[in-house]
Amino acid sequence: xxxxxxxxxxxxxxxxxxxxxxxxxxxxxxxxxxxxxxxxxxxxxxxxxxxxxxxxxxxxxxxxxxxxxxxxxxxxxxxxxxxxxxxxxxxxxxxxxxxxxxxxxxxxxxxxxxxxxxxxxxxxxxxxxxxxxxxxxxxxxxxxxxxxxxxxxxxxxxxxxxxxxxxxxxxxxxxxxxxxxxxxxxxxxxxxxxxxxxxxxxxxxxxxxxxxxxxxxxxxxxxxxxxxxxxxxxxxxxxxxxxxxxxxxxxxxxxxxxxxxxxxxxxxxxxxxxxxxxxxxxxxxxxxxxx
Amino acid sequence: xxxxxxxxxxxxxxxxxxxxxxxxxxxxxxxxxxxxxxxxxxxxxxxxxxxxxxxxxxxxxxxxxxx
Numbered sequence: 001x002x003x004x005x006x007x008x009x010x011x012x013x014x015x016x017x018x019x020x021x022x023x024x025x026x027x028x029x030x031x032x033x034x035x036x037x038x039x040x041x042x043x044x045x046x047x048x049x050x051x052x053x054x055x056x057x058x059x060x061x062x063x064x065x066x067x068x069x070x071x072x073x074x075x076x077x078x079x080x081x082x083x084x085x086x087x088x089x090x091x092x093x094x095x096x097x098x099x100x101x102x103x104x105x106x107x108x109x110x111x112x113x114x115x116x117x118x119x120x121x122x123x124x125x126x127x128x129x130x131x132x133x134x135x136x137x138x139x140x141x142x143x144x145x146x147x148x149x150x151x152x153x154x155x156x157x158x159x160x161x162x163x164x165x166x167x168x169x170x171x172x173x174x175x176x177x178x179x180x181x182x183x184x185x186x187x188x189x190x191x192x193x194x195x196x197x198x199x200x201x202x203x204x205x206x207x208x209x210x211x212x213x214x215x216x217x218x219x220x221x222x223x224x225x226x227x228x229x230x231x232x233x234x235x236x237x238x239x240x241x242x243x244x245x246x247x248x249x250x251x252x253x254x255x256x257x258x259x260x261x262x263x264x265x266x267x268x269x270x271x272x273x274x275x276x277x278x279x280x281x282x283x284x285x286x287x288x289x290x291x
Numbered sequence: 292x293x294x295x296x297x298x299x300x301x302x303x304x305x306x307x308x309x310x311x312x313x314x315x316x317x318x319x320x321x322x323x324x325x326x327x328x329x330x331x332x333x334x335x336x337x338x339x340x341x342x343x344x345x346x347x348x349x350x351x352x353x354x355x356x357x358x
Contacts, residue, residue: 084317158345165341168334175327260323267326271309271316274330278309281337285298289344 008075010065015058022050059248066265067257076264083268087275090238094279097234101227101286109223129222136224142214149215150224153288156207160200161284164239167196168277171246175270181260183253190250193273197243204236231287238276245269294353301340308333 026047032040065071071079105126112131113124119131127136127150137143139152151157170192177185208229211217219229249269252258258266308329315326347353 080317084313087313154348161341165334165338168337172327172331172334175330179323179327263323267316267323270330271312271326274309274312274333277337278305278333281305281340282302285302285344 008070008072013058013061015054015061019051019054019058022047022054025050055244063252063257079264079268083271087271090275093234097227097231098282098286101231104223104227127224129224133222134216143216148217148221148225151207151211151215151217151228151288153284156203156210157284157288160203160207161280163196163200163203164277164280167193167200168274170196171270171273175266178253178258178263178266179260183256187250187253190246190253194243194246194250197239197246197273201236201239201243204232204239228287231283235276235279235283238279242269242273242276245272294347297343298340301336301343305333305336305340308336 025043029040029043029047033044109124109126109128112119113122122131129136129148134146134148137147137149139150141149143149170189174186174189174193177189217225217228219225246269249266252265312326312329312333315322315329344353
């Protein structure tokens with residue numbers, strides 16, 4: 001570590017390049033794995049292991065630097081702006097997927113139904129797998145060959161909405177606990193938020209198994225299947241990342257880190273969790289409820 | 292239609308409270324209490340929206356895929 005004037009400069013670090021190598025190994029392994037190359041799964045494991053080790057090392061370095069009082073106002077400001085750009089990229093990411101869903105439902109599918117010449121007999125009703133895809137049934141109907149059943153809002157999706165909204169309530173209690181310097185409230189509600197996050201993920205896996213084994217709703221179920229799994233799948237990935245972030249913050253809270261005045265790490269993760277919660281609410285309203 | 296308008300209005304309220312919390316987060320001095328308050332509004336509105344959908348479903352005013 002070295003500093004020049006008031007501008008903090010960390011020492012050169014191997015973490016970014018090693019983490020990049022881990023990400024590359026994970027992605028390459030995944031590509032090989034879906035192409036049924038035996039080496040693929042081992043490369044994925046190696047990549048995941050590198051990333052996990054790097055997370056411990058990198059997070060550990062940043063946390064210990066923060067606790068040592070290394071970071072000044074300039075670093076605090078740069079953290080806040082880094083978070084702002086990260087949030088911006090996340091909004092653009094989900095904006096693209098929701099944009100695709102709205103475009104398909106409001107424009108692309110009606111256009112296909114508008115002309116009798118191109119696809120005679122195609123009814124442009126949502127949900128659809130497209131003119132040549134399997135036929136969409138009503139929720140709760142049992143699919144036969146060449147059919148699929150869309151996911152109903154009632155059931156696991158509604159339960160998961162309740163769970164994620166409850167986690168939004170618990171993280172808010174944890175937030176106020178931190179601001180009021182009530183460590184017990186902070187740790188208890190932070191822990192509950194993590195439990196609810198993990199419960200959500202378990203139920204999401206259950207929903208996917210139900211979709212694949214009983215509804216014939218797969219990634220191959222045309223444009224409905226593609227948008228359904230891309231939107232809910234990437235949301236699930238974000239809940240996974242958010243849960244890991246919440247666990248890191250919980251460990252820090254248990255170690256006595258953060259004060260009512262200085263707790264940017266907690267604030268950033270809490271906001272992220274609220275964001276993931278709001279994205280789910282949009283999914284529930286536009287993907288599950290409106291169908 | 293009225294139900295749809297209420298749902299959209301509540302969603303806008305949720306966006307506004309979440310965005311204002313983000314603005315407090317980005318400020319150089321970090322306005323913690325204001326941020327927490329904005330997020331509390333966000334949670335309150337979200338729970339309200341969910342309860343509204345569930346109550347509408349229970350009383351037969353709305354059904355999934357037909358707000």
